[in-house]
Amino acid sequence: MTDTGHDRRQTALTGRFAGRRIVVTGGSRGLGEHVVRLLLSEGARVATCARKPEPLQVLQRSLESPAALLVRSLDVAVPELLEHFVEEAASEMGGVDGVVACAGGARGRGITEASAEDWAATWQMNVGHVARLVATSAPHLRAAGGGSIVVVASVSGWKPGPQAQYGSAKAAQIHMVSSLARELAAAGIRVNAVSPGSMLIPGKRWDRMQREDPSAFDRFRAEFPGGELVRPQEVADVIAFLLSDQARAVTGINLPVDKGQNAPTPGGY
Structure with missing residues (x-):
């Protein structure tokens, strides 16, 4: 039977997240965009941020109900900007019931080339961002009677591969989750990590490799027992579950979503 506009609106009103208010960092593209769209489709109100305003505006304009999404352009590595975003989102939405730390990244190359600034920037994008996001969100989650925080870590956080600054930061996120889950449990707040494997995202590294160097891509596919890379919608489904x-x-877990991936990069271990 064909889905109608009425059916979709009714699903949004009665979905898993009907009435929930969720903050997602890094929600303009890739995995973050899939997470935002999935939560909205199941009834949530969502606030998301990214560094560049244009992709956020494109995302909002593409929605049937743009008012359900609050967007702000900012760098999550700047603590005061991130904190202001969370406070604004809580005020606009009337509270916060869930949080997804999806923004992240890395700077610099190998250990002999990466500067101290590269390490500090990578750490701040990942560990510092999560610390400030959780610290600012926790009082709002507590006021709502509890809630759920999901941190997007990486297979690189526990399966070694270059560059070390990125893997170290992701490993720290995974450890933070287990510590924060215990610290915040009394407030009814659950904290979990998801570790995606290498995702096939249009325009990103593995998609470019697939188009520009098919033989190298086929060799990389051998790191996956089933021969297929992870797709962002598959990770989004797991985040929504948590x-x-x-x-x-x-609570307190790191859940791999990697299709059994071996090494996180084409060079193997």
Whole structure:
């Protein structure tokens, strides 16, 4: 039976996240965009941020109900900007019930080439960003009676590969999750990590390799027992599960979503 506009609106009103207010960092493209669209489709109000305003505006204009999405352009590595965004989102949405730390990244090359500034910037984009996001969101989650925080880590956080500054930062995120889950449990706040494997995202590294160097891409595919890279919508589904009441007994874990990937880069271990 063909889905109608009425059916979609009704699903949004009665979905898993109907009435929920969720903050997502890094939601303009790739995995973050998939997360935002999935949460909105299931009834949530969402606030998201990214560095560049144009992709955020494109995302908002593409929605049937643009008012359900609050967008702001900012760098999550700047603590005061991130904190202001969370406070604004809580004020605009009337509270916060869930948080997804999806923004991240890396700077610099190998250990002999990466500067101290590269290491500091990579650390701040990942570990510092999560620390400030959780610290600012936790009082709002507590006021809402509890909630769920999901940190997007990486297979690189526990399966070694270059560059070390990125893997170290992701490993720190995974450890933070287990510590924060215990610290915030009394407030009814669950904290979990998802570690995606290498994702096939249009325009990104592996998609370019697939188009520009098919033989190298085929060699990389051998790192996956099933011969297929992870797709962002598959990771988004797991993030939504951890945000939902279906995962109400799950906290403090790092959940790999990597299709059994071996090494996180084409060079192997």
